[in-house]
Amino acid sequence: MTAGSDLIGRYAGAMVQVFGTPQLVLASGHGCWVTDVDGKRYLDLLSGIAVNALGHGHPALVQAVTKQAESAIHVSNFFTSEPAIALAERILAVAAAPAGSGVFFANSGTEATEAAIKLSRRTGRTRIVALEGSFHGRSTGALALTHKAAYREPFEPLIPEVVFVPPNDADALRAAVGDTTAALFVEPVQGEAGVRELSVDYLRLAREVTSAHGVLLVVDEIQTGIGRTGDWFAHQQSGIVPDAMTLAKGLGGGVPIGALVTFGPDTTALLAAGQHGTTFGGNPLACAAGLAVLDTIERDHLLEHVRDVAALLDDVEIEGVSGTRGRGLLRAIELDGIPAPAVMAAARDAGFIVNAVTQTALRLAPPLVISADELLGFLDALPAILEAAHAAGETTS
Ligand SMILES: *Cc1c(COP(=O)(O)O)cnc(C)c1O
Numbered sequence: 458m459t460a461g462s463d464l465i466g467r468y469a470g471a472m473v474q475v476f477g478t479p480q481l482v483l484a485s486g487h488g489c490w491v492t493d494v495d496g497k498r499y500l501d502l503l504s505g506i507a508v509n510a511l512g513h514g515h516p517a518l519v520q521a522v523t524k525q526a527e528s529a530i531h532v533s534n535f536f537t538s539e540p541a542i543a544l545a546e547r548i549l550a551v552a553a554a555p556a557g558s559g560v561f562f563a564n565s566g567t568e569a570t571e572a573a574i575k576l577s578r579r580t581g582r583t584r585i586v587a588l589e590g591s592f593h594g595r596s597t598g599a600l601a602l603t604h605k606a607a608y609r610e611p612f613e614p615l616i617p618e619v620v621f622v623p624p625n626d627a628d629a630l631r632a633a634v635g636d637t638t639a640a641l642f643v644e645p646v647q648g649e650a651g652v653r654e655l656s657v658d659y660l661r662l663a664r665e666v667t668s669a670h671g672v673l674l675v676v677d678e679i680q681t682g683i684g685r686t687g688d689w690f691a692h693q694q695s696g697i698v699p700d701a702m703t704l705a706k707g708l709g710g711g712v713p714i715g716a717l718v719t720f721g722p723d724t725t726a727l728l729a730a731g732q733h734g735t736t737f738g739g740n741p742l743a744c745a746a747g748l749a750v751l752d753t754i755e756r757d758h759l760l761e762h763v764r765d766v767a768a769l770l771d772d773v774e775i776e777g778v779s780g781t782r783g784r785g786l787l788r789a790i791e792l793d794g795i796p797a798p799a800v801m802a803a804a805r806d807a808g809f810i811v812n813a814v815t816q817t818a819l820r821l822a823p824p825l826v827i828s829a830d831e832l833l834g835f836l837d838a839l840p841a842i843l844e845a846a847h848a849a850g851e852t853t854s
């Protein structure tokens with residue numbers, strides 16, 4: 458028995474089974490590579506679902522977290538710390554947020570969504586518009602805005618008055634958003650739906666119709682933010698200024714952190730003292746990690762790097778690939794006839810971690826620091842991976 462299969466057996470006896478059987482037991486990582494407990498190495502093209510923005514073991518992140526752990530890990534929100542203040546200032550700066558904007562720190566994406574939902578309730582309205590295909594989190598508030606029925610329905614009734622409209626449909630949006638709507642939630646690129654982009658025109662229309670009706674426009678940048686699409690935040694590519702933005706995944710480079718950013722004094726003032734809170738949110742350890750991530754992206758010009766290296770994924774002309782979608786280093790490779798889960802398994806056998814985001818598409822969300830050579834290594838291996846997945850399908854069917 459391998460160390461991996463032994464641990465997977467123990468996992469089954471110790472864990473709530475919400476994630477099914479894990480594919481691998483990982484032991485360590487370095488740069489864009491991870492190693493499992495049996496010593497096999499994999500090129501990590503998923504980075505813990507768009508989390509490990511700087512890859513694994515990045516010295517700037519390790520140093521920042523180590524140094525912070527030596528002084529203070531947690532202080533509670535009766536107090537504050539310099540890393541929390543500095544990170545909030547840096548986020549507001551890179552978001553080009555106007556004076557009077559603010560940050561609320563949480564510990565995860567779904568908590569950032571919860572904060573945004575509570576913010577929207579403070580408008581005095583309760584109706585929320587979200588998009589078909591949306592994913593905003595799994596806690597019971599966020600779940601109500603998450604479109605996938607299989608996630609939502611076992612837990613209904615959830616918060617009421619949420620309506621879903623098809624993305625990129627101008628008429629449906631105009632019809633759904635009105636004077637009783639509290640907020641419109643959008644992801645600039647819907648990661649969980651299979652890396653589906655909102656058009657620039659649609660995001661601008663979203664800004665227009667929400668402004669016209671006094672509705673909060675909330676952009677969920679939990680997956681798309683922090684450089685993932687080649688800008689600090691994906692919505693910046695359409696030039697809009699939202700009322701609120703949610704962050705998590707890449708922000709801490711792997712250390713759990715989430716954030717709600719409120720734009721402008723009126724929106725920021727909606728949540729008053731005592732109306733929201735968290736024990737861990739804004740702790741100096743997570744905020745030091747966030748600062749190290751933002752510093753490194755800036756210092757190493759990683760936004761430019763993402764745009765450069767991602768161009769390799771613009772046209773993937775490989776037999777068995779019918780197209781690609783997405784922006785920067787958030788991409789889907791649409792497969793022509795071979796099931797994505799089979800390709801994911803074949804890729805893993807070949808030493809590459811990718812994600813079957815739908816039955817027909819692979820998602821790539823590698824560390825922002827991935828090199829052209831590493832990406833090319835995957836693209837060069839892809840034909841043989843597709844072949845192996847195809848052959849595996851022939852023998853099992
Ligand atoms: C991952 C994700 C969330 C939820 O984040 P968690 O940290 O898993 O709670 C919400 N919205 C989007 C767009 C995400 O990708």
